[in-house]
Amino acid sequence: MNKQRAVGLLSGGPDSAATLAIALREGYDVHALSFDYGQRHRIELNRAAQIARLLGVASHKVIVFDLRAIGGSALTSDIAVPKADPAAPVGVGIPVTYVPARNTIFLSLALAYAETLGAAHIFIGVNALDYSGYPDCRPEYIAAYERMANLAIKEAVEGRLAIRIHTPLIGMTKKEIIQSGARLGVDFSMTLSCYDPAPNGAPCGQCDSCRLRARGFEEAGLNDPASQGGSR
């Protein structure tokens, strides 16, 4: 094949949409992968499917598993998502929206899929700057994951694939992510950032993720197409 295959993790949020747009622009044959893991905001998966279609990826697959069996996070269990005044500073430290080992689980399923596809490249939209302090978004974590991955799978151990985890957003601010996605034609009206959206997908405007997004659009000097018409 001419194009190099890649697996791109797609959550339905703006970061993963921008990441896949970057992978496509870099010429990869991108196979999008989403997860139905019992997240509260299932509308994410509909958005992910729309984004995949708009971006023109080679394929889009959803893997079902149930992280609610494990618990321990506001995103999958009954812990309340914290809300704050939208103008208040975003909190420091790791918040209750942290999902135990989430990126490790996601990357592991992506690794299995990559091996099956013969794809050496995995794209994930982690960001170490403007994110909420999650440990599995840091460069040292990604480097350790990549090293482990190349010892884990048959195709790597036998020398046919050298797995590389691409994190094009890792050093960007939210402003730069929004600007980069906008330049590459990402339709941000389809993307969902909110940790606790209404059933119709309207963002709460008060969780950490909504506030980071609002700040990113503001600093980028762009209007957020998903917030037109005001909050719910």
Next chain:
Amino acid sequence: MNKQRAVGLLSGGPDSAATLAIALREGYDVHALSFDYGQRHRIELNRAAQIARLLGVASHKVIVFDLRAIGGSALTSDIAVPKADPAAPVGVGIPVTYVPARNTIFLSLALAYAETLGAAHIFIGVNALDYSGYPDCRPEYIAAYERMANLAIKEAVEGRLAIRIHTPLIGMTKKEIIQSGARLGVDFSMTLSCYDPAPNGAPCGQCDSCRLRARGFEEAGLNDPASQGGSR
């Protein structure tokens, strides 16, 4: 608490049963974890539940996810499990029963569960000697996984847990695993090794796993209680 908590991966096979027996003997408060991942031989899960009860673990949880969406293995898709004369040597190289990134996925879910439980210890029954050459059963893989895990999760990064992956069988022969399990009272009649059992759980006697098991019992000088009454 007095006892240290551990997560123990339990497949329903003799190796994971022996591993959990070792963890219990070492004094850990063992929380067993099994996976319903679309494996062909679902009877494994019934056996895992029986083994967990007989061993007296603190709890037993099953996480559901669907690896069939990924494919690429004789254990989860339509690829035929290879059969050979039981007396023939076990093949070299990585066989089609390899499941892409299986232990990486299993350990990642175990890591999430461990963080939720506040358990620093994860027990997995991998074996680098008499196994079928799977890359994710080797010590260098386990060491890389452990290193990654300690960068991945909040409880480790914030210094409250130092994750340790225990692999008590990694340097044992199948003979030694059987002997060790027998000494610790593992009821091997409940354990299932076969990659392609009959619906009632009767082993085929011809797959790599059946042949390794038979050789292990023979070399240990023990009768296999699961093979009494002959093959199906």
